[in-house]
Amino acid sequence: MFLSIRAEASESGDRSPWGNFWFEPVPARVGGPITSESALQLTAVYACVRVLAEGVSTLPFMLYREGEDGAKERMRDHGLYRLFARRPNKFQNPMEFREMMQGHLALRGNAYAHIVTSRRGDVTDLIPMHPDRTTIEMLSDTNWRFRYRQLDGTELVLTRGEVFHLRGLSGDGVCGYSPIQCARKALSAGIAAQDYGMRFFLNDARPPGWIEYPGQFKDDEQRRLFRDRYQEQQSGMNRHKVAIFDLGMKFHEVKVSNDDAQFIETRKFSISEIARLFRVPPHMIGDLERATFSNIEQQALEYVTNTLRPWLVRWEEAIRYTFLEEDTDLNVEFPVTALLRGDAQARSTYYHNGILDGWMTRNEARVMESLNPLDGLDEPLRPLNMVEESEAEDLPDQTGQQPNEPPATEPPDQVKPDPDARLVALSTATAARVTRKEITSLQRLVGEGWQEKVAAFYDKHAAFVAAALNVPREWADNYCAAQLRYMVDNNPEFSELEALTASRLERLALWGKV
Incomplete structure (x- = not known):
C-alpha cells in the first residue's frame, strides 16, 4: 500500500x-487536511486576509462620552484609549496588534488576547494568544475557561474575564467557525490546481510524450536503461538540446494543452470561490476580469458597508462587552471616514457638502484634515445665504419680509392703513426681535471673563444690527458701544438692559427708515 x-x-x-x-x-491530496497556514499558499487567501486585516487596523480608534443630546465628547486620557490607540502591549503598536488579531479572526474564526492587569485592577497590556495553541474548556452550558499552551511548553489557565475574545460566526456562541475548515474542499481543489500548474511548468510547459520503436527490447532492463539515458540527456543542463534517434525511433508528443484540461478556468474559479468565502470584492485581490470603471466604485462602497462594517461592529461590541460597564455613558467607534484619506476629491466633496448643508462646522473639517482650529469657525453656516445661524435668525429676506412672518396682504374693499404707521410697526417688530436675540446671547456669556466675551460679541453683533435694521454701520457701532458701556457700568442688570435695548433699537430703526 x-x-x-x-x-x-x-x-x-x-x-x-x-x-x-x-x-x-507526502503531498496533501484533494479533500485532505488543510490548515490555516497551508491555506495561505493560495495568493487569493492571503490577499483576502490582508485586505481585511489592513482595513481594520488602519482605522482610528475613538473613545467618547455620549451626552443625552447625542453629543460625543472624545476621551483621550482613558486607559482604554491607550490600549487600542497608543500601546496595547510592550512589543506591538496598535496597528500591528489589530492587524494580527483580525488576521487570526479571518483565518480561524477566533482571536484571543490575554488581559494583563495591575495590582489596582487596571488593564495594562493585551498579550496576543495564538488560536492554534488555545483551547476552550466548557465548565457548564454558559461558562468556560481558556487553556493556552505557551512556547516554553507550560499551560496557562485563564478565566473568561482574563481573555479578550473576538469570535466570528458561531454555532454555539462560544467558539467561532473557522472559514478555512468550512471551505477546506474548495481550498484543497485550489491548492491541487496550483500544484498541478507548478509541475506543468517545471516540465517545460509541455506534457509528456512517447517514443515509437519499431523493434523490440530484449527485456525490461534494456527498456529501463534506454529511458533513463534519454531522460538524462534531455533534462537539467541538457534541456532544449536536439534529440537524435536511431534504429527507426520516432517521438510523438501528447497533444494535451492547458485549455483542454480547463486549467486556467479552474484557477479563475478558485479565486472567485475564495473571494466569496471572505466576501471581498474580486478587484481588491487583483481579479479584474469582470471589473469596469462603473462597478468598481460600487464594489468599493459595498466593501465598506457589507464587508468591513460587520467586522468593525464585531470589534466594537467585543470591546464594550469586555472593558465597559453596562450602565456607562462611554462608547467606542472606528470611524470609516478615515478611508477617504487617500481620495482628495472625495474628502473635498464630503467637507463641502457638510459645511454648506450646515451639519458640519469649518473647524471640524480642519481638525479632520489635521489642521488647527481657527477662531470664529465653530458655528455652522446657514444654507440659504452662508451666514452664521445665530446672525441669520431674524434677517429679512429679499422682499423685506421677516422670517416666519405671514405675508402682508391687503383685505379687499378696505381702506389702506397709514404708511407711516406701518413703518413704525415694522421697525418696532424688528427691534423687538433683535432685542430678544441680543439679551439671550448675553445671558449665555455672563460668567468668568464675561467682559471679554461680551466685547467680542458686540464687535460681531454690530454687523447684524446694521443689516437687520437697515441702518449705517457707524450707527450700529455707536449703539453697540453704548450697550457695552452700560454692561460694564451696571455689572449687568438684564431687566433694565432689555427695556433700554428695545428703546434704543426702536429709535435706531426709525432713524434708519426716515
Missing part, C-alpha cells in the same frame, strides 16, 4: 534507496 504512492509526487520520481523520493514530504 505504501509503495502505491504515485511517483509524480516527487520531482525526480526516483524510488531507489539512494533517491530523494523517500525523503520528501
Whole structure:
C-alpha cells in the first residue's frame, strides 16, 4: 500500500534507496487536511486576509462620552484609549496588534488576547494568544475557561474575564467557525490546481510524450536503461538540446494543452470561490476580469458597508462587552471616514457638502484634515445665504419680509392703513426681535471673563444690527458701544438692559427708515 504512492509526487520520481523520493514530504491530496497556514499558499487567501486585516487596523480608534443630546465628547486620557490607540502591549503598536488579531479572526474564526492587569485592577497590556495553541474548556452550558499552551511548553489557565475574545460566526456562541475548515474542499481543489500548474511548468510547459520503436527490447532492463539515458540527456543542463534517434525511433508528443484540461478556468474559479468565502470584492485581490470603471466604485462602497462594517461592529461590541460597564455613558467607534484619506476629491466633496448643508462646522473639517482650529469657525453656516445661524435668525429676506412672518396682504374693499404707521410697526417688530436675540446671547456669556466675551460679541453683533435694521454701520457701532458701556457700568442688570435695548433699537430703526 505504501509503495502505491504515485511517483509524480516527487520531482525526480526516483524510488531507489539512494533517491530523494523517500525523503520528501507526502503531498496533501484533494479533500485532505488543510490548515490555516497551508491555506495561505493560495495568493487569493492571503490577499483576502490582508485586505481585511489592513482595513481594520488602519482605522482610528475613538473613545467618547455620549451626552443625552447625542453629543460625543472624545476621551483621550482613558486607559482604554491607550490600549487600542497608543500601546496595547510592550512589543506591538496598535496597528500591528489589530492587524494580527483580525488576521487570526479571518483565518480561524477566533482571536484571543490575554488581559494583563495591575495590582489596582487596571488593564495594562493585551498579550496576543495564538488560536492554534488555545483551547476552550466548557465548565457548564454558559461558562468556560481558556487553556493556552505557551512556547516554553507550560499551560496557562485563564478565566473568561482574563481573555479578550473576538469570535466570528458561531454555532454555539462560544467558539467561532473557522472559514478555512468550512471551505477546506474548495481550498484543497485550489491548492491541487496550483500544484498541478507548478509541475506543468517545471516540465517545460509541455506534457509528456512517447517514443515509437519499431523493434523490440530484449527485456525490461534494456527498456529501463534506454529511458533513463534519454531522460538524462534531455533534462537539467541538457534541456532544449536536439534529440537524435536511431534504429527507426520516432517521438510523438501528447497533444494535451492547458485549455483542454480547463486549467486556467479552474484557477479563475478558485479565486472567485475564495473571494466569496471572505466576501471581498474580486478587484481588491487583483481579479479584474469582470471589473469596469462603473462597478468598481460600487464594489468599493459595498466593501465598506457589507464587508468591513460587520467586522468593525464585531470589534466594537467585543470591546464594550469586555472593558465597559453596562450602565456607562462611554462608547467606542472606528470611524470609516478615515478611508477617504487617500481620495482628495472625495474628502473635498464630503467637507463641502457638510459645511454648506450646515451639519458640519469649518473647524471640524480642519481638525479632520489635521489642521488647527481657527477662531470664529465653530458655528455652522446657514444654507440659504452662508451666514452664521445665530446672525441669520431674524434677517429679512429679499422682499423685506421677516422670517416666519405671514405675508402682508391687503383685505379687499378696505381702506389702506397709514404708511407711516406701518413703518413704525415694522421697525418696532424688528427691534423687538433683535432685542430678544441680543439679551439671550448675553445671558449665555455672563460668567468668568464675561467682559471679554461680551466685547467680542458686540464687535460681531454690530454687523447684524446694521443689516437687520437697515441702518449705517457707524450707527450700529455707536449703539453697540453704548450697550457695552452700560454692561460694564451696571455689572449687568438684564431687566433694565432689555427695556433700554428695545428703546434704543426702536429709535435706531426709525432713524434708519426716515
